Every structure is written in C-alpha cells, then in structure tokens.
Amino acid sequence: MKRRGFLGGLAAGAFWAEETIQAYQGNVKTAGKPSELKITDLRFAHIIGAPMRAPIIRIDTNQGISGYGEVRDGASVTYALILKSRLIGENPCNVDKVFRKIKQFGFHARQAGGVCGVEMALWDLAGKAYNVPAYQLLGGKFRDKIRLYCDTTESHDPKVYGERLRKRREEGFTWLKMDLGIDLVEQTPGCVTAPLGVTQRTAGLTPHMFTGMEITDKGIGLMCDYVAQIREMVGWDIPLSADHFGHIGVNSCIRLGKGLTKFNMAWLEDMIPWTETEQLKEIKEAIDIPLCTGEDIYLKEPFIHLAKNHAVDVLHPDLATSGGLLETKKIGDALMEYGHPMAMHFAGTPISFMANVHCAAATENFLVLEHHSVDVPWWKDLVKGNDQPLSEKGWAVVPDKPGLGVEPNADEVKKHLAPGTGYFDPSDSWNNERSWDRLYS
Numbered sequence: 001m002k003r004r005g006f007l008g009g010l011a012a013g014a015f016w017a018e019e020t021i022q023a024y025q026g027n028v029k030t031a032g033k034p035s036e037l038k039i040t041d042l043r044f045a046h047i048i049g050a051p052m053r054a055p056i057i058r059i060d061t062n063q064g065i066s067g068y069g070e071v072r073d074g075a076s077v078t079y080a081l082i083l084k085s086r087l088i089g090e091n092p093c094n095v096d097k098v099f100r101k102i103k104q105f106g107f108h109a110r111q112a113g114g115v116c117g118v119e120m121a122l123w124d125l126a127g128k129a130y131n132v133p134a135y136q137l138l139g140g141k142f143r144d145k146i147r148l149y150c151d152t153t154e155s156h157d158p159k160v161y162g163e164r165l166r167k168r169r170e171e172g173f174t175w176l177k178m179d180l181g182i183d184l185v186e187q188t189p190g191c192v193t194a195p196l197g198v199t200q201r202t203a204g205l206t207p208h209m210f211t212g213m214e215i216t217d218k219g220i221g222l223m224c225d226y227v228a229q230i231r232e233m234v235g236w237d238i239p240l241s242a243d244h245f246g247h248i249g250v251n252s253c254i255r256l257g258k259g260l261t262k263f264n265m266a267w268l269e270d271m272i273p274w275t276e277t278e279q280l281k282e283i284k285e286a287i288d289i290p291l292c293t294g295e296d297i298y299l300k301e302p303f304i305h306l307a308k309n310h311a312v313d314v315l316h317p318d319l320a321t322s323g324g325l326l327e328t329k330k331i332g333d334a335l336m337e338y339g340h341p342m343a344m345h346f347a348g349t350p351i352s353f354m355a356n357v358h359c360a361a362a363t364e365n366f367l368v369l370e371h372h373s374v375d376v377p378w379w380k381d382l383v384k385g386n387d388q389p390l391s392e393k394g395w396a397v398v399p400d401k402p403g404l405g406v407e408p409n410a411d412e413v414k415k416h417l418a419p420g421t422g423y424f425d426p427s428d429s430w431n432n433e434r435s436w437d438r439l440y441s
C-alpha cells in the first residue's frame with residue numbers, strides 16, 4: 001500500500017532509482033542499497049599519545065560510506081592490514097559472517113587488535129547503512145549513560161595519590177581504581193623476598209607463579225597503611241578497585257588480599273594470569289573481596305570457562321581484545337548466566353571508546369567502563385560528528401547517531417600521527433595477500 005501511494009504521487013515519467021524505492025519501502029533511510037554494499041579498502045591513521053599508540057582504521061565501500069574502528073592500544077596495525085584482502089568484496093553489514101571469517105587471525109591480548117578493530121568498523125558501517133546506532137543493532141539499550149572509572153597517575157605518596165583520586169570523585173566519577181603494586185615497598189628493607197637480583201621490573205615478563213617473589217608481613221602492613229590513608233581521603237562509600245600488584249606468588253596474593261579485606265576493595269585485578277583457573281579460584285576462595293581478570297582474553301570461551309568455575313568474581317574484557325562489540329555482548333550475557341557482572345577495560349581513542357559505550361549500553365550485567373585518557377586535553381577533539389559530549393561528570397553519553405556515532409576530526413588527528421606515518425594513506429600493498437586459511441582438512 002505504501003509503495004502504491006508513493007508511486008501514485010509521482011508525475012508520469014519521473015525516474016526513481018530502485019534503491020530509493022527499497023529504502024522507502026523499508027521505512028529506513030539508507031546510504032544506498034545495503035544488500036549491495038561491498039568493502040573496497042582498508043586504511044589507517046596511527047595516533048600516538050591518546051594514550052600510547054592507537055591505530056585507527058577506516059574501511060571504505062562501493063557506496064561512498066566509510067566505517068571506523070581501532071586496533072588496541074600498543075598493538076601493531078599490521079594485525080588489521082593482514083585482514084584487508086580477506087575483507088575486500090565482503091558486505092560489511094554481514095558483521096557476524098565476516099567476523100567468523102577473520103577471527104582465526106586474532107589471539108589473546110594485542111594480537112586480537114586487528115580482528116576487533118575491523119569488527120568495530122563493520123558495526124559503524126552497518127549502522128550507517130541502515131541509519132541506526134550500533135547499540136540498536138545489538139538488540140537495543142539497557143541504559144542511556146555509561147558509568148566510568150578512570151586511570152589516575154600513581155604516586156608513592158598516599159597523600160598525593162589520595163588527593164588525585166578524591167578529585168576524580170569531585171569531578172563526578174562514581175567508581176575509582178588505583179594502582180597498588182609491590183613496587184611501593186620493594187626498596188624498603190624487609191618487605192619483599194626474591195631470588196637475589198630479581199626485581200619487580202625484571203620479573204615483569206615472567207608469570208607470577210614462577211618469579212619466586214613473595215611479600216613479607218612488613219610489606220603487606222605498609223601497603224595496607226597506604227590504602228588506609230587513601231580510603232580515608234576518598235571515602236568509604238565509593239567503590240575502589242586495585243590493579244598492578246606485581247608478579248608475586250599465589251600465597252602472597254592470598255596474604256595481601258586478606259590484609260586488604262578491611263578496606264572493602266571493589267576488586268583486585270589480575271593478581272595472577274587469567275590462564276590459571278584453579279589458582280585464581282584458590283585466591284578467590286581464600287579472600288573476602290572480589291577478584292577480577294579478563295583484559296587479555298580473546299573470544300568468549302575462556303570467559304565462560306572462568307565464569308562456569310567461579311574462578312573470579314568480576315570479569316573485565318577489553319573489547320579491542322575480546323572480539324569486538326557482539327562477542328563482548330555475548331560474553332556479558334554468558335557471564336550473567338553464571339551470576340557474574342561484566343566490567344570493561346579500555347585504553348584508546350574516542351573511536352574505540354564509542355564502540356565500548358554502545359556495547360555497554362546493550363549488555364544487561366555491565367558494571368563500569370574504564371576511561372584511560374581523562375587527563376589528555378585533546379582526546380575528545382580527535383572526533384567530531386557527535387552533537388553531545390563524549391562523557392560528562394564520570395558518565396559516557398550513549399549517542400543516537402548512526403553506527404558508532406563519531407568520525408575522526410582530521411585536523412586534530414593529523415597533529416598526533418606517529419612519525420613517518422600518513423593520514424589514511426593508500427595501503428594497496430596489502431590488497432593481494434593470499435593464504436589457504438582453512439582450519440581443517
């Protein structure tokens with residue numbers, strides 16, 4: 001009926017492109033014909049300092065619309081470029097199909113950066129093609145604003161660090177996180193026992209259980225005194241999470257965790273590697289404050305394994321490692337089945353931030369999202385197109401613009417490019433990368 005009415009209103013002989021009629025019929029404003037949208041290019045702009053190194057990627061199409069994503073902080077943009085030849089010719093609106101095609105090229109931590117960056121860009125494109133925000137494509141939203149916690153530069157002086165954290169609360173943040181490592185007490189005699197010559201710094205790449213580093217009662221006492229002063233300054237009513245304990249053994253984690261119990265910490269993060277289900281569970285069962293892990297895990301299966309075993313209390317995926325928006329929503333939904341909340345780890349530009357915001361809006365058991373760049377003055381200027389602030393007083397605002405809801409601001413991005421790199425320069429040398437990618441014979 002709609003179409004008849006529509007056509008009936010046309011002057012005889014008027015020409016209407018088929019895609020216009022298709023769009024009208026669907027009552028959806030589209031950029032063209034979504035079913036014929038094809039990926040034609042993938043390029044990058046490598047931003048530094050927003051924080052660390054964060055390559056943003058742009059996926060172009062045959063209908064003049066582009067989608068943006070971001071390779072995880074610190075990762076190589078090559079992880080995205082090797083996917084280019086597998087993406088050209090695909091319809092970006094088939095997000096899940098394309099994700100399943102490329103997900104074999106991701107792995108834990110930074111190696112997932114390419115797959116996840118592409119997945120973000122696909123949602124941006126699908127949203128633009130159908131003129132709806134990404135959260136809507138994920139099933140709609142549970143909330144209009146997203147609770148944030150932020151990274152705060154550490155100081156070994158509890159008065160200085162406590163004041164910095166207290167200011168975060170004053171700025172509107174409703175959840176705090178602090179770094180709390182054995183580096184605080186390592187230089188004080190009698191606090192840390194380690195094979196002579198081994199320091200927290202040199203042990204940084206050795207898994208916690210294998211360093212031989214243990215903390216003494218004196219060390220635990222000093223760390224607890226430090227937290228006590230900070231707790232008094234920020235207040236006892238606000239969640240206070242802690243991270244970066246250092247690579248100490250399981251027994252030290254338990255003794256330190258017991259010491260920290262009286263400060264009612266919101267979670268203790270990555271005390272040992274996420275791979276150690278049984279030993280995480282041992283720590284969790286011995287202490288009476290929540291344990292958290294997850295920022296280095298790729299894909300939902302390890303999260304489900306940890307949740308099923310109740311090895312930690314809070315799981316904390318980084319969307320730029322965990323598999324992108326849809327996989328992270330699936331992770332949240334799976335965790336909920338086992339009674340666990342999902343916090344979200346994040347460090348990057350506003351492109352990846354917005355991918356997180358859409359996913360957090362669409363996931364019921366979401367708890368809190370990290371914001372790593374509150375102190376970078378130009379961070380918010382890296383993007384444009386949003387007619388509301390990215391965040392306000394400790395909360396991110398969920399945008400209603402199509403896709404992720406932001407576009408790079410070329411003028412600002414160009415000021416922060418990695419030396420020797422261009423602004424979405426051609427990447428044709430990656431067009432013909434070929435490999436027989438079958439996973440079974």
Ligand SMILES: [Mg+2]
Pocket residue numbers: 243244269270295
């Ligand atoms: Mg962490």
